[in-house]
Amino acid sequence: MLHLFMRKTPWFRAKRRGYGTGLPFVWEGWFFLALHIAMIAGLAVALQGRPVLMTIAVILAALAPMPIYRAKTEGGWRWR
Numbered sequence: 001m002l003h004l005f006m007r008k009t010p011w012f013r014a015k016r017r018g019y020g021t022g023l024p025f026v027w028e029g030w031f032f033l034a035l036h037i038a039m040i041a042g043l044a045v046a047l048q049g050r051p052v053l054m055t056i057a058v059i060l061a062a063l064a065p066m067p068i069y070r071a072k073t074e075g076g077w078r079w080r
Contacts, residue, residue, distance in 0.1 A: 010074035019079050021069045029072065036065055 011029030013022040024030045040061050047054035070077050 011072040012069065012074065014073055014075040014077075015080060017080055020077055021073045032065070032068065032072075036061075 009026070011026050011032065012024050015022045024033055040058055043057045043061050044054060047057055
C-alpha cells in the first residue's frame, strides 16, 4: 500500500485564486487531509491542560506537512 503514496501523481487541485493548495481530488489527498486534521485535533485534546505546549504543538503539526501539500498540488504553489 505504501507504493500508492509514492506515486508522482498530484493529490490536490491548485487553488483558483490566491496561493496554496485547493481541495483533494483523489483518495490519497482526502486520506492525508483527514489524517492531518485528526493529528491537530488529537494534539489539542491530549494537551488540553497545558495551553502553551498545546499551542506550540498545534502550530508545528499544522506546518509540518506543508511540503507534502506543496509537492502533491497540481501545478505547484503559485499566486493565481
